[in-house]
Amino acid sequence: xxxxxxxxxxxxxxxxxxxxxxxxxxxxxxxxxxxxxxxxxxxxxxxxxxxxxxxxxxxxxxxxxxxxxxxxxxxxxxxxxxxxxxxxxxxxxxxxxxxxxxxxxxxxxxxxxxxxxxxxxxxxxxxxxxxxxxxxxxxxxxxxxxxxxxxxxxxxxxxxxxxxxxxxxxxxxxxxxxxxxxxxxxxxxxxxxxxxxxxxxxxxxxxxxxxxxxxxxxxxxxxxxxxxxxxxxxxxxxxxxxxxx
Numbered sequence: 001x002x003x004x005x006x007x008x009x010x011x012x013x014x015x016x017x018x019x020x021x022x023x024x025x026x027x028x029x030x031x032x033x034x035x036x037x038x039x040x041x042x043x044x045x046x047x048x049x050x051x052x053x054x055x056x057x058x059x060x061x062x063x064x065x066x067x068x069x070x071x072x073x074x075x076x077x078x079x080x081x082x083x084x085x086x087x088x089x090x091x092x093x094x095x096x097x098x099x100x101x102x103x104x105x106x107x108x109x110x111x112x113x114x115x116x117x118x119x120x121x122x123x124x125x126x127x128x129x130x131x132x133x134x135x136x137x138x139x140x141x142x143x144x145x146x147x148x149x150x151x152x153x154x155x156x157x158x159x160x161x162x163x164x165x166x167x168x169x170x171x172x173x174x175x176x177x178x179x180x181x182x183x184x185x186x187x188x189x190x191x192x193x194x195x196x197x198x199x200x201x202x203x204x205x206x207x208x209x210x211x212x213x214x215x216x217x218x219x220x221x222x223x224x225x226x227x228x229x230x231x232x233x234x235x236x237x238x239x240x241x242x243x244x245x
Contacts, residue, residue, distance in 0.1 A: 003242065037157055067084050067090065126154070155211070
C-alpha cells in the first residue's frame with residue numbers, strides 16, 4: 001500500500017501566487033497513493049478558490065472517499081483544517097480536536113489544531129497538523145498517542161518540529177519514523193532528492209510519516225520540486241510504500 005502526506009498551503013502556488021488545486025491534484029496523481037492526508041485545507045469562505053477544497057481535489061482525482069476535518073473557522077466564515085482522501089472506503093472517520101494550552105506564554109502564533117482518525121478494515125490512519133508553541137506540541141503528541149491502537153497504524157502530517165526535538169522523540173518511543181527504516185534510496189519520481197521537505201530552499205524536515213510495528217516500510221520518498229520548478233506549496237509531499245503485517 002502507498003501513503004502520502006502533503007501540506008498544500010490551501011492550494012497556493014508557492015513563490016508564484018494564485019490558488020491552483022489542479023496542481024495539487026497533479027502532484028498527488030504523480031505519486032498515486034492509496035491514502036493521502038492534507039494540511040492547511042480550506043473548506044469554505046469568501047476568498048476565490050477556498051470553497052470545498054477537499055471535495056474539489058477528490059473530484060479532480062476521481063476519488064469518492066474524502067473527509068474534511070475542521071480545526072477553526074475564520075472571521076469570514078471560512079473553515080480551515082486537515083483532510084484525508086482515499087481510494088479505499090472508510091470504516092469510520094472522525095475529527096479529534098487537540099486541546100488548546102490554558103496558558104499561552106510563548107511569542108508564537110497559537111491556533112487550534114485537530115487530528116483526523118480514519119479507520120479502515122485492515123489499518124488506521126492518523127493525520128495531524130501540530131501547533132508552533134511547545135505546549136501545543138505537547139498536547140498534540142498526547143492526543144495522537146492516546147489514539148493509537150494495536151492494529152496497523154500510519155501517522156502522518158506536518159509536525160512543525162525537526163527530528164531532534166523532544167515531542168518527536170516521545171512519538172518515536174511508540175512509533176517509528178519511516179525515513180529511518182527505508183530500504184530504498186529516498187528519491188522522488190524524477191530521480192532527484194534534496195533531503196528536506198519544507199520549502200526546498202530551507203534546510204528543515206518537519207513533515208513525517210510514522211508507523212507502528214505492524215507496518216513494514218518498503219520505500220520512502222520526497223517529491224523534488226526541481227522538475228519543472230513547480231513549487232506547488234511551501235512544503236513537499238512525503239510518500240511511503242508499505243506492507244501491512
